[in-house]
Amino acid sequence: MRLSGFITCIVLALCGSTAAAAPATPPSPLDVYQELFVRVESQSLFSDDKTFADAEPRQNPAAILAAYRAHVPRDRAELAAFVAAHFDLPHDGAVQPAEPSASCALKEHIARLWTALQRPPTVPAPGSSALAFAFPHVIPGGRFRELYYWDSYFTALGLVRDGHTDIVQDMVAGFAALIARYGHIPNGTRTYYLSRSQPPVFFLMVGLLDPTDPAQAYAAWLPALRAEHAYWMSGERSLAVGTAAAHVVRLADGALLNRYWDARDTPRDEAYRKDVAVAQRTQRPAAEVYRDIRAAAESGWDFSSRWFADGRHLQTIETTAIVPVDLNSLLYGLEQAIALGCARVHDSGCETEFTQRMAARRAAIERYLWNVKAHCYFDYQWRRGEPTRRLSAATLYPLFVGAAVPQHAAAVAEVVERRLVKSGGLVTTARHTGQQWDAPNGWAPLQWIAVDALSRYGLRDDARSLACRWLLTVERTYDVEHRLVEKYDVETRRPGGGGEYPLQDGFGWTNGVTRALLDQYPDCK
Template identity: 30%
Template sequence: MHRARGEEPVTADEWLSLDDTIRAQWDDDVVPGDDAILRDCCQSIPMPRPYVAGGAPTSPPWYRTMFSWDAYFSNLALLAHRRLDLVKDAIENYLAMIDRFGYMPNGNQVPLATRSQVPLFPDSIARYLAASADGDLLERAYPRLVEEYRGYWLADHHRTPAGLATNRDLGDPNLDPRLAAEAETGLDFTSLFEGNVSNTVPVMTNCSLVRYAQVLAGMAANLGLRGHSSQWRAEAAQRAERIRELCWNSEAGFFYDYDYVAERHVRQASPTGYWPLWAGVATAEQARSCVDFLPRLLQPFGLVTTDTAAESPFGAALGNEGLQWMYPAGWPPLQIIATWGLERYGHVEPMRRIAMRYLEMVVRNFRHTGELYEKYNVIDGGIELPNARYGTLPLHGWTSASVVLIGRQLFFDQPIDDQVPEFAPPWSD
């Protein structure tokens, strides 16, 4: 393990102390549904419930937003800490946004409402239902999620001739359309999609939609809608098959985003190639090959966001300094999904390799600064990045979630699926 000279290794006790700190911070991170600070800075969209924001006290005020995929990872950690009350609040807000827009926007700001974000959040609704047996929420959530899945994610602006979904924005007045579309993936901004995500069918987006259909199948089954449940399962399986057909790069032995216009894979690899393991899309043989691919992405302190650096594909619209989702940055959500997916396929040793390197870095930085950060440099283990876009901010949210979830994987030998059990529907017809 790479660590600074004289640095003590991270122990279970030190991790537990940080886990306790995070447990105590959740209530401090709650902002009102109609937050005055966010309203003044960012044209916020009021929410019916308070919610856990990602920002730390020293983060900029715009990080008081409820971002869609950030909230998903916070929900997972809140479930592991048994804070079902805070998860329920986030879910009610999500459903309220579907009532208003037909989808959950990128975040609860007017400037972000022309797009959504990679649709992971419904998985946390299913896991909340597993923990709570909240029948009322099940009945209210199901039709709203069907509306979002069909009315937004399967809408014309996401359809492609390839049979998988792309990402597009519906008219952000402030951003270059290519950047606005890329923001819908959550990777704002990156070289991964070579300048036009709408020409690709991203692995992360489509694996999230596989999981979304699986969630709807489970909800339908528990509501006694057997025909609907079978339909959703078939839809998930069909999309999974198409991902294997188009996004599997047999020469590299890894999943890559597919450019359906150029009819080729993108040139850079990313930890998003482990999302098919998380979604159950990969075959056992593909999963083993993804383990063999790990040296391309695993650096001294975790998984790097792209396997290489690249020049900005946006030219004057965005310089290299704005490509924060690129080498040498490592981002917490990508570590969570990759370790989770590898463990689901039984590849525990590779999962532990990622987990130890990543937690070593996060805990060591916390040891010296008392802060968790939005992203890290996984090459040198610090927080300085040449492409940080707006700097490296203190952050709770998904970084706290990574400590909670990956720490339990590493020190308690507790798979994430045990920490936050899946909604177990009566599958038999």
């Protein structure tokens, strides 16, 4: 195996067998530039807060901060001149392989996009917020110039179908290296993403490396899988009933489930101005608001009515008080992957432990997240001890990982068909709030989760219908605009909107999911 030597190095690092200690977590741009960073963002020097967070300094950052303090710019114009003199600003990632062509079929266009979105190994410039990544990889595109965690699995679905399993291997190896270095896979490969992760889909990427025998792939990457699980379960042993620590919540009956969490409680570097504005609209301590905003960013659903106490407004965000369906389903899948990998290497103690963990998590999902009256899975507000009762596409995740009993799967399918399936695909939630992870938007990863979930439980007609609705939506936009975008309005079958930034082209996970579904459903009309 081409990566066998590297896998051995990662295994040694994860097992603590290397002599070198793990490096300290590098500071984010807010930590480095302090009042200079705050002023640049507060005065809206750039339309996108992420621009300055991604800028590369032309000299030592400490020297830049000292120069700023020695001669503080008097106004916005002087501040802009100071930044221009001391920083190189980023450019958006290229997303088109060439001039768009009406004669280029969608599948061919996606195949050409992989080259446009592929990046060489990342060697950060001194003082940059970029994290080192030792392998070639594929980025989403647009303002997302770096590698992102959960995007990468859905991107990989298309990469393997276009013959790029080698790139997927590289991305898996790179993610394992991040686990070895930092203890987890960060949200993205930037210093300002290190305080959180994203939905734990690493095991799904690993499974793509050997689709006919995924247990063999799990066995090969077992130390990385176990280390990621340890990150999500950190603090579980000493946790009292009715309390939480980091990502873990111990519920009233002693059951353990998980929540999204971020180790920091400051405004996000990449959205500083927006986060401060949200905190100013509440009466809550700002640190609590920032933590909940960051936790929602870890979920990937930033932002959605799923996380809002009133179901409508961002300033009521309470992400850390919510036990989410999707996260706990994915952790069930991770535990299953570890159990299978342990069985393959004949580690009976590990196999027993993770089989028991799976069973306990599945029971807790059914007890706390399944709603008998609504016939679907809801997120759970653990502080109040009640379901949120807000339907979202996350209700399909227990089916996706095989954790649902057949009668519950059938009930979920009926509810989803009635309330979330639209003419252009699966809508994210049933609520229109202006947030991008609410109606009317549909997202490629959720279409894949839904189609795969329905297929797993034998609901093949429902799966095909949903896949075809999505493919026709993507193709309709491509035929008119010759591009793929990050999200779509599935109610009107056009490019989506809402959220913190303009609609982005590219787009990694749209390309990947669309390419995979084109293979599975070639006759959609």
